[in-house]
Amino acid sequence: MSRLSSRHLLGLEGVPKEDISRILETAVSFREVIDRTIKKVPTLRGVTVLNLFYEPSTRTRISFELAEKRLSADTVNFSASTSSVKKGESLRDTVQNIEAMKIDMVVVRHRSTGVPYFLTQCMDANIINAGDGAHEHPTQALLDMFTIWRKYGRLDKLRVVLVGDIKHSRVIRSNIWGLQTMGASVALCGPSTLLPVEVEKFGCDVYTNVDEALDGADVVNVMRVQLERQQSGLLPSQREYTNLFGITKDRLKRLNKNYTIMHPGPMNRGVEIASEVADSDHSVILDQVTNGQAVRMAVLYLLSGRQEEEGM
Amino acid sequence: MASKKYDLVIKDGQVIDPALGFGKEAHVFVKDGRIVKIQKDSAAIARDLKSLDDDQLIDAAGKIVIPGLIDIHVHLREPGGEAKETIETGCRAAAAGGFTSVCCMPNTTPRIDNQETVKFVQDRAAGADARVYVVGAITKNIEGKELSEIGDLVKIGAVAITDDGNYVQNPEIMRRSLEYASMFDIPVMQHAEDQFLCAGGVMNESFQSSRLGIKGAPAVAEEIAVARDIALCQVTGGRLHIQHVTTRGAVEAIRKAKLAGINVTAEVTPHHLVLTDEEIGKEFNTNLRVNPPLRSAADRDAVIEGLIDGTIDCIASDHAPHAEQDKDCEFDMAPPGMIGLETTVGLIKTYLIDKGYLSWADAVRKMTANPARILGLPGGSLAVDSPADITIIDPEKKWTVRADRFQSRSKNSAFIGYKLSGCVFKTIMGGRIVFG
Ligand SMILES: [Zn+2]
Numbered sequence: 025m026s027r028l029s030s031r032h033l034l035g036l037e038g039v040p041k042e043d044i045s046r047i048l049e050t051a052v053s054f055r056e057v058i059d060r061t062i063k064k065v066p067t068l069r070g071v072t073v074l075n076l077f078y079e080p081s082t083r084t085r086i087s088f089e090l091a092e093k094r095l096s097a098d099t100v101n102f103s104a105s106t107s108s109v110k111k112g113e114s115l116r117d118t119v120q121n122i123e124a125m126k127i128d129m130v131v132v133r134h135r136s137t138g139v140p141y142f143l144t145q146c147m148d149a150n151i152i153n154a155g156d157g158a159h160e161h162p163t164q165a166l167l168d169m170f171t172i173w174r175k176y177g178r179l180d181k182l183r184v185v186l187v188g189d190i191k192h193s194r195v196i197r198s199n200i201w202g203l204q205t206m207g208a209s210v211a212l213c214g215p216s217t218l219l220p221v222e223v224e225k226f227g228c229d230v231y232t233n234v235d236e237a238l239d240g241a242d243v244v245n246v247m248r249v250q251l252e253r254q255q256s257g258l259l260p261s262q263r264e265y266t267n268l269f270g271i272t273k274d275r276l277k278r279l280n281k282n283y284t285i286m287h288p289g290p291m292n293r294g295v296e297i298a299s300e301v302a303d304s305d306h307s308v309i310l311d312q313v314t315n316g317q318a319v320r321m322a323v324l325y326l327l328s329g330r331q332e333e334e335g336m
Numbered sequence: 337m338a339s340k341k342y343d344l345v346i347k348d349g350q351v352i353d354p355a356l357g358f359g360k361e362a363h364v365f366v367k368d369g370r371i372v373k374i375q376k377d378s379a380a381i382a383r384d385l386k387s388l389d390d391d392q393l394i395d396a397a398g399k400i401v402i403p404g405l406i407d408i409h410v411h412l413r414e415p416g417g418e419a420k421e422t423i424e425t426g427c428r429a430a431a432a433g434g435f436t437s438v439c440c441m442p443n444t445t446p447r448i449d450n451q452e453t454v455k456f457v458q459d460r461a462a463g464a465d466a467r468v469y470v471v472g473a474i475t476k477n478i479e480g481k482e483l484s485e486i487g488d489l490v491k492i493g494a495v496a497i498t499d500d501g502n503y504v505q506n507p508e509i510m511r512r513s514l515e516y517a518s519m520f521d522i523p524v525m526q527h528a529e530d531q532f533l534c535a536g537g538v539m540n541e542s543f544q545s546s547r548l549g550i551k552g553a554p555a556v557a558e559e560i561a562v563a564r565d566i567a568l569c570q571v572t573g574g575r576l577h578i579q580h581v582t583t584r585g586a587v588e589a590i591r592k593a594k595l596a597g598i599n600v601t602a603e604v605t606p607h608h609l610v611l612t613d614e615e616i617g618k619e620f621n622t623n624l625r626v627n628p629p630l631r632s633a634a635d636r637d638a639v640i641e642g643l644i645d646g647t648i649d650c651i652a653s654d655h656a657p658h659a660e661q662d663k664d665c666e667f668d669m670a671p672p673g674m675i676g677l678e679t680t681v682g683l684i685k686t687y688l689i690d691k692g693y694l695s696w697a698d699a700v701r702k703m704t705a706n707p708a709r710i711l712g713l714p715g716g717s718l719a720v721d722s723p724a725d726i727t728i729i730d731p732e733k734k735w736t737v738r739a740d741r742f743q744s745r746s747k748n749s750a751f752i753g754y755k756l757s758g759c760v761f762k763t764i765m766g767g768r769i770v771f772g
Binding site for chain 1: 541542543545546547548549550552554619620661664665666667668669
């Protein structure tokens with residue numbers, strides 16, 4: 025039985041505070057495991073985890089794979105290319121094949137919103153969303169929150185600014201829901217063409233002026249901006265984006281003293297974030313990467329319902 | 337008796353015919369495929385009824401007897417899409433849904449943009465369980481570039497033209513089609529969605545699409561298209577029919593145009609009257625993917641208002657069959673459309689009549705007299721000497737929508753599992769019982 029209120033982690037919208045707290049707290053002990061010489065515990069021995077990646081994502085897949093291996097799970101990878109034209113095997117056929125292989129847990133990444141939900145409807149395995157379309161990417165938001173929480177010892181009453189392409193970012197959506205549930209104050213900042221319609225209904229403060237957005241904030245989480253957005257008429261040029269929204273050293277003056285710079289990667293240095301900002305003492309960008317494994321280990325462990333075993 | 341006086345009598349039903357202004361209990365008499373009379377009980381009638389055999393009598397006590405329903409927007413998929421629907425199965429679905437006449441859209445393979453394809457559909461429809469009227473293509477191959485041979489299409493029986501599925505994006509082509517069609521006094525039916533504004537759109541653009549991270553098709557794409565075409569309709573003096581209206585702005589534009597005396601009519605689908613975009617995130621049911629998309633509750637309410645005040649003339653299902661394997665996929669990869677012929681009556685009764693938005697007479701008018709008037713079709717009334725196209729409804733019967741009960745070859749309804757009140761008891765076309 026899952027130790028969370030659901031058998032699956034499809035997103036953070038609607039996930040209760042107790043679940044998020046439990047994941048973050050559990051990740052603390054797994055973070056210790058990662059810092060040991062022998063970075064492995066037998067917790068998920070005998071559990072088979074499939075990493076089902078319909079979208080190329082080296083980082084997230086490796087992070088999950090490492091998390092699974094450190095928990096002693098058996099892991100298999102399935103990478104399928106999805107062209108926008110539907111060809112070859114249908115999603116249901118693929119999923120039924122997987123089900124027949126007696127997989128216990130599936131980590132799924134797909135370009136279409138709702139695919140993790142689809143999987144829960146046609147198989148028994150625990151499903152973990154590793155990013156569905158522009159919808160949610162819950163483990164990324166959890167590792168972001170874990171990183172903030174470790175630094176400040178709390179999430180409530182912190183001011184977190186999410187900067188970038190709000191419209192197309194699943195990382196931002198998951199961060200909004202998770203941070204709000206944990207009592208943080210969330211601000212969104214991006215060009216008006218990259219704000220989703222009715223953005224005010226997310227319940228965040230919304231800015232199109234980055235200096236105003238940063239004023240009095242504790243954390244700035246900078247999102248990668250996709251350079252092809254200019255082709256669809258959403259941005260005039262990369263240069264103009266950098267001028268208006270790039271996080272430069274100059275702009276950091278408005279932040280609270282003990283501020284934190286985050287980025288989920290991969291970075292476009294000199295585009296959305298200046299190198300000196302990314303590499304500064306306030307940057308926790310590499311911590312995010314390490315913490316990602318710990319948080320994913322916690323999620324896998326809690327959803328699996330396995331008992332804690334010695335050696336952890 | 338040498339010859340029978342009547343072939344069929346529907347007795348004791350509540351007869352509602354908005355075209356005749358008729359609404360009371362009466363018997364309906366049919367002979368040689370036509371309505372002979374509608375009359376209340378009298379001594380002579382009692383004698384007539386007694387002389388009939390049981391199989392010539394339909395007891396409609398407690399039922400509602402109305403003109404056969406007309407659906408001016410269905411996709412029968414034949415030719416080319418026979419795995420989804422054929423003219424035969426589509427007409428069976430129509431009969432099961434109480435429709436005795438349907439108008440089929442031209443986006444088949446090949447397109448219905450020439451006489452041969454119209455003829456093919458007409459031949460296939462002969463002997464089917466519903467009358468099929470063909471709507472031809474506005475432009476060759478529905479490409480929006482050159483007008484089809486509209487005169488030819490009308491000559492062989494097309495009742496209107498549309499490029500449904502596609503918006504006629506080029507205003508010059510749309511202008512000329514309205515001008516040209518006015519020679520034949522047929523309406524140009526428009527699927528009004530600006531292709532640039534809704535490019536890649538999968539659902540309504542709203543907080544729901546923002547929340548789900550799904551690309552939205554904005555309401556303004558419809559509103560801009562409707563406004564443009566009303567302006568073109570006014571300058572050309574043609575007849576414009578807006579298909580599946582879904583937004584507040586479109587309803588307002590049509591209302592204003594009608595007040596200004598512009599020759600515009602409009603339809604709405606049952607699914608846009610009942611569902612909103614809030615359904616999509618619940619289970620990502622691909623049957624909820626339709627074009628135009630399900631809108632917000634505010635838009636839905638505005639469309640209901642437009643239906644009530646007559647801005648929207650009729651209800652049409654936009655019956656759009658898709659094979660199960662085509663809809664069993666990622667939400668954004670699913671082809672748009674849902675079937676509707678067999679759920680329209682139950683949905684309208686449950687969600688509009690029972691909620692007090694429409695009376696039976698209003699609802700029936702929007703599915704009989706009004707569509708018949710827009711397209712100049714022969715049915716839509718029980719007037720003496722009209723074809724005996726009659727639908728009998730069991731108004732309070734509760735039923736659950738089930739995929740295995742559909743007559744349609746496809747099952748892509750978002751209403752499967754819905755509990756509805758009011759269903760079709762019998763459907764009669766040209767005096768022949770085609771359902772029930
Ligand atoms: Zn259409």
